[in-house]
Amino acid sequence: MKHLREELWFKTPHRRDYVNITEQVEGLVRKSGVRNGLCLVNAMHITASVYINDAEQGLIEDYDDWLEKLAPHEPVSHYRHNRTGEDNGDAHLKRQIMGREVVVAITDGELDFGPWEQVYYAEFDGRRKKRVLVKIIGE
Numbered sequence: 001m002k003h004l005r006e007e008l009w010f011k012t013p014h015r016r017d018y019v020n021i022t023e024q025v026e027g028l029v030r031k032s033g034v035r036n037g038l039c040l041v042n043a044m045h046i047t048a049s050v051y052i053n054d055a056e057q058g059l060i061e062d063y064d065d066w067l068e069k070l071a072p073h074e075p076v077s078h079y080r081h082n083r084t085g086e087d088n089g090d091a092h093l094k095r096q097i098m099g100r101e102v103v104v105a106i107t108d109g110e111l112d113f114g115p116w117e118q119v120y121y122a123e124f125d126g127r128r129k130k131r132v133l134v135k136i137i138g139e
């Protein structure tokens with residue numbers, strides 16, 4: 001069995017950002033040499049997500065509006081978690097609903113996506129260095 005483990009690092013310019021990482025993940029699949037297997041991609045931080053959906057700017061803005069309605073960043077005093085001195089209570093909740101990881105099948109050396117599927121890194125407490133784990137296994 002072949003395997004590859006790599007970390008992708010991000011420092012997004014805003015508190016919340018949505019980064020299409022599909023090409024980076026595809027590059028790692030090629031580097032792994034795996035023709036048939038599985039590719040796991042997960043956020044290594046509890047205030048960021050990895051998810052799969054459409055690379056359409058309106059949808060990304062819809063996600064952002066929806067998440068801000070569900071768990072607005074302000075007032076930060078609204079969150080018990082922020083009594084620890086942090087201000088990211090909202091980011092933990094946003095991460096939970098957008099998920100921790102995705103797993104994509106690798107078939108004939110390619111990510112075996114459905115129509116319009118793209119892999120995104122979603123940041124909810126950015127402006128600092130954070131990372132994503134990519135683990136590829138197969139043969």
Ligand code: ZN
Pocket residue numbers: 081086088089092
């Ligand atoms: Zn926190």
